[in-house]
Amino acid sequence: MENKRHTLYEKVAEDISHLVNKGTFRVGDRVPSVRKLSQQMNISITTVLEAYRLLEDRGLIECKPQSGYYVRPSFSNITSEPEISKPSAKPTKVNINELAMLVLKNTRNPELIQLGAAIPNPELLPVDRINRTLSAITRRYRIQNISYEFTPGSKSLRIQIARRALIAGCSLTPDDIIITAGCQEAIMLALRVICKSGDTVAIESPTYYNFLQAIEILGLRALEIPTHPQHGVSIDALRYAIEHNTIRACLFIPNFHNPLGSCMPDEKKKELVKMLSEYDIPLIEDDIYGDISFSYQRPKVAKAFDKNGNVILCSSFSKTIAPGYRVGWIVPGRFKAEIERLKSISSIATATPTQLAIAEFLANEGYDHLLRKIRKMYAKNTVLMAEAVSRFFPEGTKVTRPAGGHVLWIELPNAIDALKFYETALNAGITIAPGMIFSSQQKYHNFIRLNAAIWNDKIKEASATLGRIAKGITQFKEQS
Numbered sequence: 012m013e014n015k016r017h018t019l020y021e022k023v024a025e026d027i028s029h030l031v032n033k034g035t036f037r038v039g040d041r042v043p044s045v046r047k048l049s050q051q052m053n054i055s056i057t058t059v060l061e062a063y064r065l066l067e068d069r070g071l072i073e074c075k076p077q078s079g080y081y082v083r084p085s086f087s088n089i090t091s092e093p094e095i096s097k098p099s100a101k102p103t104k105v106n107i108n109e110l111a112m113l114v115l116k117n118t119r120n121p122e123l124i125q126l127g128a129a130i131p132n133p134e135l136l137p138v139d140r141i142n143r144t145l146s147a148i149t150r151r152y153r154i155q156n157i158s159y160e161f162t163p164g165s166k167s168l169r170i171q172i173a174r175r176a177l178i179a180g181c182s183l184t185p186d187d188i189i190i191t192a193g194c195q196e197a198i199m200l201a202l203r204v205i206c207k208s209g210d211t212v213a214i215e216s217p218t219y220y221n222f223l224q225a226i227e228i229l230g231l232r233a234l235e236i237p238t239h240p241q242h243g244v245s246i247d248a249l250r251y252a253i254e255h256n257t258i259r260a261c262l263f264i265p266n267f268h269n270p271l272g273s274c275m276p277d278e279k280k281k282e283l284v285k286m287l288s289e290y291d292i293p294l295i296e297d298d299i300y301g302d303i304s305f306s307y308q309r310p311k312v313a314k315a316f317d318k319n320g321n322v323i324l325c326s327s328f329s330k331t332i333a334p335g336y337r338v339g340w341i342v343p344g345r346f347k348a349e350i351e352r353l354k355s356i357s358s359i360a361t362a363t364p365t366q367l368a369i370a371e372f373l374a375n376e377g378y379d380h381l382l383r384k385i386r387k388m389y390a391k392n393t394v395l396m397a398e399a400v401s402r403f404f405p406e407g408t409k410v411t412r413p414a415g416g417h418v419l420w421i422e423l424p425n426a427i428d429a430l431k432f433y434e435t436a437l438n439a440g441i442t443i444a445p446g447m448i449f450s451s452q453q454k455y456h457n458f459i460r461l462n463a464a465i466w467n468d469k470i471k472e473a474s475a476t477l478g479r480i481a482k483g484i485t486q487f488k489e490q491s
């Protein structure tokens with residue numbers, strides 16, 4: 012009897028898997044409710060629940076409380092992933108500014124298909140709603156709107172940010188928060204307050220090139236730490252690095268890292284925060300992608316495990332509402348007085364109208380609905396682009412399987428030089444981000460990052476073109 016029941020729920024699970032594999036239910040779709048499936052298949056509710064539990068364990072579907080079961084993004088048809096990175100264990104001066112600026116220059120050219128910059132999909136941003144809110148704000152707060160909103164920034168916005176922090180596991184008050192002109196300014200303020208010229212900053216390897224540019228311009232050194240494309244920075248490697256170097260700060264992206272897409276499990280974040288606190292090394296945490304989790308629940312921030320203000324949390328609304336509004340924030344922890352002073356001296360205040368507009372937008376409670384839409388679309392687009400890379404790129408190509416965000420990190424066969432690839436792609440009207448700009452050690456010469464925020468026929472065609480270019484370079488190398 013027991014055996015028979017087993018086979019029944021397994022069979023139901025197989026049937027649903029089949030429908031997902033054949034596209035009847037796609038990523039983000041809701042599968043039939045437990046009650047409906049039990050009626051349709053004439054089986055008990057318990058059997059359906061067991062089948063759905065099995066599919067959850069296999070990572071095929073997920074349960075959203077009070078809503079139902081949904082198909083999760085699946086990278087099952089994707090080629091293998093890059094391995095954990097192996098950077099040199101020595102701190103290095105950074106020298107990527109020139110190359111990074113050259114690459115960035117092309118991201119403003121509307122004639123090109125932009126796969127190089129990690130820009131959000133404008134169709135997913137609440138363009139009309141936020142602009143309408145802004146114009147209503149300018150009418151309603153005529154004088155306040157043109158006045159300084161002195162540091163730490165709009166109280167109503169800080170209240171909204173503090174409320175949302177609860178979802179990321181953080182209990183904050185508005186006084187814990189300072190508004191900044193985007194996440195990058197927050198990072199810069201933290202680095203400038205904590206470090207002085209010549210100091211070493213530990214970073215993930217690879218990492219977001221603007222971090223490297225900031226480190227370079229401040230005369231700091233970068234120490235790259237091995238980082239796993241799924242679980243983030245290696246704590247053992249970091250401990251070793253700390254014991255053999257004087258590290259002034261760590262600058263990490265624990266949630267949906269750019270470019271790796273990795274997400275540190277919460278337990279690992281806890282361990283990281285505890286270890287850094289014991290060594291008295293501040294953690295500058297960039298959580299700009301934290302809200303863009305492909306599963307319905309966003310991960311916690313490392314700041315959630317902070318007991319003594321050693322974690323400085325930086326983020327913004329650039330990926331989810333409006334990058335051009337330049338509204339971000341910093342939770343400066345034990346560096347509050349210095350960061351507040353530096354912000355005030357360097358820019359007096361963040362622009363008022365956009366702060367007020369975003370505060371109003373958040374107060375109107377449409378943000379969670381918007382996030383659901385963004386998450387679903389990015390999950391789908393990222394899988395579709397990874398599938399295209401698996402199909403069109405040469406054998407031996409590896410691609411990440413991010414659990415959030417909207418970028419893919421791609422390891423090409425060793426014979427392909429990413430800079431040559433970048434130039435050839437540019438001639439074909441497509442931008443990509445070459446791997447070297449993500450490293451202080453001139454590593455990743457055969458890696459590229461692609462932005463997967465948008466998926467349409469034009470991007471599909473561009474992916475095929477990139478695959479042909481990559482194959483062409485490989486064949487040329489083999490013949491010469």
Ligand SMILES: Cc1ncc(COP(=O)(O)O)c(C=O)c1O
Pocket residue numbers: 129192193194195196219264269297299326327328329334338339
């Ligand atoms: C990891 C990371 N941090 C910071 C930024 C910059 O954010 P903002 O535009 O809010 O300054 C970006 C933008 O792509 C990013 O990817």
